[in-house]
Structures are given as C-alpha cells and as structure tokens.
Amino acid sequence: MRNPGRMREVERWLAFVRLAGVPFALFQVAIGSNYPRGYEGWAWFITGCFAAGSLVLLWLSQRDWPLRSQTVLGGGALAFDFAIVSAYILLYNFEQGTPVRQIMFLPLVEAALRYAIPGALGLAAVSAPVMAGYELLRERRVTPHHYHVDYVTLQIGVELLMALIVGWLVQRLRSQTVVAETRAGEAERLRDQLGRRADVLEAANRCARALSSSLELDQAFDAFIREVRGLVSFDRMAIVLSEEGSAQVMAVSGAGAEEVLPPGSARPIRGTLLEELLRSGRAVYRRDMGAAEYPEEEEFLELGLRSRFATPLLLGARPIGMLSLVRREPEAFSPEEMELVELLGRLVASAVQNIRAYEAERKTVEELRRLSALRADFVSLVSHELRTPMAAVIGSARTLQQRWRELTADQRESFLELIAAETGRLATLISDVLDTSRIDAGTFTFRFSDVDLAELVRDSVASAEVGSDEVGLRAEVRDPLPVVRGDPERLRQVLMNLIENAIKYSPAGDQVDVHAYAEAARVRVDVRDRGPGIAREDQRLIFEKFGRVTSGNTRPGTGLGLFIARSIAEAHGGTLEVSSAPEHGAVFTLDLPGQV
Numbered sequence: 073m074r075n076p077g078r079m080r081e082v083e084r085w086l087a088f089v090r091l092a093g094v095p096f097a098l099f100q101v102a103i104g105s106n107y108p109r110g111y112e113g114w115a116w117f118i119t120g121c122f123a124a125g126s127l128v129l130l131w132l133s134q135r136d137w138p139l140r141s142q143t144v145l146g147g148g149a150l151a152f153d154f155a156i157v158s159a160y161i162l163l164y165n166f167e168q169g170t171p172v173r174q175i176m177f178l179p180l181v182e183a184a185l186r187y188a189i190p191g192a193l194g195l196a197a198v199s200a201p202v203m204a205g206y207e208l209l210r211e212r213r214v215t216p217h218h219y220h221v222d223y224v225t226l227q228i229g230v231e232l233l234m235a236l237i238v239g240w241l242v243q244r245l246r247s248q249t250v251v252a253e254t255r256a257g258e259a260e261r262l263r264d265q266l267g268r269r270a271d272v273l274e275a276a277n278r279c280a281r282a283l284s285s286s287l288e289l290d291q292a293f294d295a296f297i298r299e300v301r302g303l304v305s306f307d308r309m310a311i312v313l314s315e316e317g318s319a320q321v322m323a324v325s326g327a328g329a330e331e332v333l334p335p336g337s338a339r340p341i342r343g344t345l346l347e348e349l350l351r352s353g354r355a356v357y358r359r360d361m362g363a364a365e366y367p368e369e370e371e372f373l374e375l376g377l378r379s380r381f382a383t384p385l386l387l388g389a390r391p392i393g394m395l396s397l398v399r400r401e402p403e404a405f406s407p408e409e410m411e412l413v414e415l416l417g418r419l420v421a422s423a424v425q426n427i428r429a430y431e432a433e434r435k436t437v438e439e440l441r442r443l444s445a446l447r448a449d450f451v452s453l454v455s456h457e458l459r460t461p462m463a464a465v466i467g468s469a470r471t472l473q474q475r476w477r478e479l480t481a482d483q484r485e486s487f488l489e490l491i492a493a494e495t496g497r498l499a500t501l502i503s504d505v506l507d508t509s510r511i512d513a514g515t516f517t518f519r520f521s522d523v524d525l526a527e528l529v530r531d532s533v534a535s536a537e538v539g540s541d542e543v544g545l546r547a548e549v550r551d552p553l554p555v556v557r558g559d560p561e562r563l564r565q566v567l568m569n570l571i572e573n574a575i576k577y578s579p580a581g582d583q584v585d586v587h588a589y590a591e592a593a594r595v596r597v598d599v600r601d602r603g604p605g606i607a608r609e610d611q612r613l614i615f616e617k618f619g620r621v622t623s624g625n626t627r628p629g630t631g632l633g634l635f636i637a638r639s640i641a642e643a644h645g646g647t648l649e650v651s652s653a654p655e656h657g658a659v660f661t662l663d664l665p666g667q668v
C-alpha cells in the first residue's frame with residue numbers, strides 16, 4: 073500500500089479498534105479465575121502494556137507522517153499487536169477448553185489488511201513458534217496433558233488458509249480500488265478537457281462574431297485580432313490573402329506591424345511560406361526560424377521572433393490565404409494551440425468568403441442600377457437624336473415644297489444637302505442600333521476575306537477628310553503590313569468610328585493622327601487626337617453599350633459606336649483599347665492578328 077493517505081486512514085482505524093480491545097481485555101482479565109500463582113499479576117501487566125501501547129499508537133496515528141515513517145509505524149504497530157496477542161496466548165496456557173489460541177487471528181487479519189497475502193502468510197509462519205511454545209507450556213503445566221502436535225498444526229493450518237482467503241480479499245479490494253481510482257482520475261481529466269474545449273469553443277465563437285461584425289474586411293479582421301489576443305498569445309499575427317500571384321497582407325498586429333509587411337502591402341508569393349501552404353493545403357510549423365528558409369523570415373528574425381505557426385485559410389479544400397502567428401521563443405506552440413489556430417483559420421476563410429460574396433452582390437446591384445440608368449438615358453438620347461435630324465429634314469422639305477419658285481438654285485442645293493446629311497445621320501443611328509441588337513442576339517455576321525489594312529486606313533482617312541474642314545487629318549502607314557483576315561466593311565466601320573470620334577472631340581485647328589504599323593505579326597492602328605481626353609474611371613464605361621461620358625463638353629452621340637467597334641475587333645481575334653490622360657488627348661489602338 074503506497075498511498076500515505078490511505079495508510080494513515082488504516083492506521084487510525086486500527087488504533088481505535090485496538091483501543092476498543094483494551095476494556096475488553098480488562099474485562100476478560102478481571103473475570104478470569106483459577107489463575108495459578110503469579111499469573112494474574114502478569115495478566116494485569118500485559119494488559120497495562122496493551123493499554124499504554126494502544127494509547128501511544130492512537131496518538132502516533134493522529135499525526136501526519138511522511139511515507140517512510142508511516143511504513144515504520146505500521147510495521148511497529150503490527151509487531152506490537154502480535155507481541156501482546158502472543159503474550160496473552162502463552163500466559164493463558166493454564167485455561168482449559170478456551171479458544172485462546174484463536175485470538176492470533178486478529179493480528180493475522182491485521183497483517184492481511186496491511187500486507188495482503190504475503191503479510192498474512194508471514195504472520196501465520198511467525199505465530200508457529202508461539203503455538204508450539206503454548207503447547208509445550210500446557211504439557212508442563214496442565215496435567216494430565218501431553219504435547220499435541222496436531223493441535224499446533226491445526227492452528228497453523230487454519231491460520232494459513234485464513235491468510236490466503238483474507239489476503240486475497242484484501243488484494244482484490246486493492247486492485248479494484250486502483251481501477252476505480254484510475255477511472256475516477258480519467259473521468260476528471262475528461263471533464264477538465266471538456267471544460268477546456270467548451271471554453272475554447274466559446275472563445276472561437278467570439279472570434280467568429282468579431283469576424284462578422286463588419287462587412288469591410290479590414291474592420292472585421294481588426295476586431296478578430298482583438299479577440300484572438302485573449303485566446304492565444306502571440307508576438308505577431310498576420311492575415312494574408314493570395315491575390316493573383318501576390319501575397320496581400322490584410323491585417324497585422326504585434327511586433328513590426330508598421331514596418332515589416334504592414335497591412336495593405338503585397339509581395340510576390342513565389343518562394344514564401346504562403347506558396348508552400350497554398351500548394352499543400354496544410355499548416356506549417358516553423359519551430360525555429362534560426363535557419364531562415366523563407367525570405368520573410370529574415371525580417372522576423374531581426375525583430376527577435378523565432379517560431380511561427382501558419383495555417384491555410386481553407387474554403388473546403390481550397391486555400392485562399394493564411395493566418396500566421398509568430399512568437400519570440402523557439403518551439404513555442406503546443407499541439408492544442410495549433411489545433412485552435414487551424415480552427416480560427418477556417419473561421420477567417422469563411423468570413424472572407426461571406427464578405428467577398430456580399431461585395432460581389434453589391435457590385436452586381438450597382439452595375440444593374442447603372443445599366444438601367446444607361447438605358448433610360450439611351451431612350452431619351454435616341455429620341456433626341458432622332459428628333460433633331462428629323463425636324464431638320466421635315467423643315468427643309470416643307471420649305472422646298474412651299475417656296476420652290478422663290479428660292480435660288482444655290483438655296484435649293486443647300487436645303488437638299490442638309491436633307492442628305494441629316495438622313496445620313498439618321499441612317500447611321502439606325503444602323504448602330506440594329507448592329508447592337510444583332511451583337512446582343514449573336515446574329516452579327518461577317519464576310520471574311522484577306523484585307524490590306526494599309527489601304528483601308530488610307531481610304532478611311534480620305535473619306536473622313538471630306539467632311540472635316542476644321543480638323544486636320546494625317547495618315548502614316550508603315551508599309552509593309554501583314555495581311556489581315558477579316559471583314560473589310562466592318563473594319564472600315566471601326567476605323568471610321570475612331571476617326572470620326574477623334575475629329576468630333578478635337579478643337580478646331582487641331583490635327584488627328586492615324587498611324588498604322590506592324591508589331592510581331594500583328595497590325596496596330598493608333599488614332600490620336602489632342603482633345604479633352606478620357607478620365608481613367610470612364611475608360612471602361614465608353615466601351616459599354618450606351619456608355620458615354622456625361623461630364624464635361626459632351627457631343628451628340630448614342631454611346632454605341634465604341635461598343636460595336638470593340639465587338640468587331642474581338643470578333644477578329646483582336647483588341648480595341650484606349651490610353652488617355654485628361655486634357656492630353658486620347659489614343660485609341662486597334663490591334664489585329666496578321667496572317668503568317
């Protein structure tokens with residue numbers, strides 16, 4: 073029995089039982105009769121020793137002893153009990169027909185209680201000389217009595233059997249106690265573990281709430297980091313997202329937050345720990361960054377940071393970034409902490425997804441709103457664009473009809489020219505609207521052939537020059553240009569649109585340059601003007617259906633020309649782009665693949 077608490081308990085109980093035995097012994101000695109001479113004195117003497125010993129042992133058992141002294145006390149108490157019992161047995165040899173020998177069972181049971189089977193067997197063995205002595209004394213003192221070996225063996229045999237039974241019971245009780253204690257310990261451990269998990273879940277819940285506290289990623293991350301601070305300790309923490317090959321730092325807290333990879337900064341992913349995470353989709357524990365393996369670690373080392381745990385932000389199985397915690401001590405993360413950080417990584421990932429989904433939704437709504445506004449503008453625009461030339465045509469026709477005779481030949485000529493020009497504008501407008509609806513329906517057709525773009529450019533410039541008196545036009549074609557496979561009419565439409573726009577937006581007296589050249593088996597045409605240019609934020613809009621810049625000096629138009637032109641360019645495997653700085657004019661570049 074190695075448990076000092078339990079040993080103390082046994083000792084105290086036995087001390088009480090022993091003490092209870094004292095009045096019993098006094099009583100037995102007192103009512104005893106037929107003592108031979110001198111025996112009674114000895115009986116009282118033994119009882120006195122018994123009483124004194126019991127009190128001493130009771131006193132000793134009340135104190136807290138270290139294990140070693142406790143063991144000695146237990147052994148001493150057993151030896152005392154054995155000695156007292158042996159003394160009584162040997163003294164009372166004169167009694168006839170009393171089972172005095174059987175009181176040896178008491179220390180036997182005590183030995184079993186203390187030392188199980190070996191102790192009980194040991195006591196039975198030690199009691200053998202006492203029993204032999206008892207039998208010898210009886211032979212001497214009691215007449216007629218002969219030495220009965222069988223009395224001795226009977227007693228010892230019974231003691232041995234009893235030792236085996238009681239000792240076994242004690243042993244079994246002990247093993248059961250051990251099992252029960254282990255179970256209780258395990259249950260306690262599990263309960264603690266469960267409690268800790270509940271705490272962690274509660275904290276994780278708080279982190280999740282922090283993440284959903286804002287629809288702005290930066291704010292959500294800041295609130296999240298504040299919560300994490302109370303959950304896992306760190307010297308630096310960062311949330312990094314992977315965006316088109318670069319590591320975008322979204323939030324940072326702790327050491328070097330403003331100097332090393334601050335929030336909003338970006339670096340190429342190549343070679344970084346993030347690249348490793350994105351590839352494997354698994355967390356990486358850098359126990360000691362002493363031998364820096366990733367470029368960013370050198371900076372961390374300079375900040376005095378040594379260990380780093382980074383977990384991927386997983387959307388399902390797809391990593392979209394990482395959550396990284398760094399500490400000053402090497403090997404500073406426990407498995408539980410790492411498990412927790414991985415859980416937090418998942419929370420961050422789903423928050424990113426939610427916020428991005430919301431962002432996309434918001435953009436779609438804005439886009440739809442913008443498109444519907446464009447459409448409304450278009451209706452009023454088209455009706456205006458139709459009405460103005462129509463009014464001019466009707467007015468001119470009426471004048472010609474009513475005042476034909478009064479008008480001079482030149483006047484008639486100019487009215488007819490006006491009618492021709494305005495009906496021409498109407499025709500262009502209608503054909504733009506029709507082209508747009510065909511593009512939308514996917515029925516816009518092309519007739520492809522080999523096109524000499526140099527000739528087409530020269531032609532377009534020449535025909536644009538006809539109607540443009542105030543703005544100069546210059547064409548520079550760097551021959552030879554590769555032949556382009558395309559629809560010459562559609563390509564002419566594109567060039568005309570670009571040139572007419574350039575003229576339309578050029579101040580009087582300015583010049584528009586059209587430059588055609590070959591570049592790596594492609595043909596490029598730049599149309600450059602020196603007009604008001606197009607602000608960066610409008611450069612996407614102008615290529616959209618009905619997209620027009622409404623601020624500044626607007627000119628008549630429907631906003632369909634560039635939409636159609638870009639659609640045509642793309643149908644030829646080419647592109648149509650603009651580059652412009654406001655007040656510095658605009659350059660529209662048509663890029664088409666050449667024939668090889």
Ligand code: ADP
Nearest residue numbers: 573574577605614620621629630631632633634
């Ligand atoms: P439209 O000229 O009929 O309005 P386009 O699609 O050809 O339609 O042009 C769209 C818009 O792009 C124009 O309304 C104008 O705001 C802008 N734009 C086009 N070309 C130029 C240019 N050369 N300089 C400045 N703005 C231009």
